[in-house]
């Protein structure tokens with residue numbers, strides 16, 4: 004179902020996503036040292052792998068949350084799997100020493116739920132929309148609230164008609 008509130012499109016290719024995730028790793032490398040990554044599935048899995056590779060982090064945990072049940076419309080938020088208590092209790096507890104990664108923050112509702120589980124963690128996303136910005140500590144690219152981000156794993160190749168109408172017709 005189309006959401007008229009998000010009528011602009013921001014398509015992201017694999018190359019762009021890799022470059023932006025690396026930029027996130029680069030920025031994070033001067034912001035702290037983390038013992039573990041918690042990625043918010045499913046969207047956080049891909050940037051978490053790239054950041055983990057760049058920062059040499061090998062303890063990777065998931066928190067499984069779903070909210071956009073029919074693409075552009077957010078429904079009830081469901082925590083399908085919480086964070087392993089061993090990861091919550093690393094260092095001084097409450098998520099200290101933990102880096103939480105997601106692909107984007109939109110309304111911030113998903114990260115708000117994870118912040119309740121890991122209040123002392125550091126929160127990072129590749130993309131951010133203005134309403135969600137206060138919920139994250141680090142992000143790379145901001146897009147407007149009325150934009151829908153199309154990730155490469157949701158896309159396929161398709162013929163694009165030219166802008167001009169066929170002059171022979």
Ligand SMILES: O=P(O)(O)OC[C@H]1O[C@H](OP(=O)(O)OP(=O)(O)O)[C@H](O)[C@@H]1O
Pocket residue numbers: 043044045046047068069070071072077105106107108109110111112113114135
């Ligand atoms: O800031 P919010 O408004 O809460 O939205 C952001 C969240 O929505 C998407 O996940 P989704 O629930 O669609 O699940 P997915 O990661 O499995 O695609 C996205 O990956 C973020 O996790």
Ligand code: HPA
Pocket residue numbers: 071107109150151152153154
């Ligand atoms: O703009 C978006 N793109 C993809 N998934 C999303 N989940 C919330 N907002 C978005």
Ligand SMILES: [Mg+2]
Pocket residue numbers: 043044045046047068105
């Ligand atoms: Mg997600």
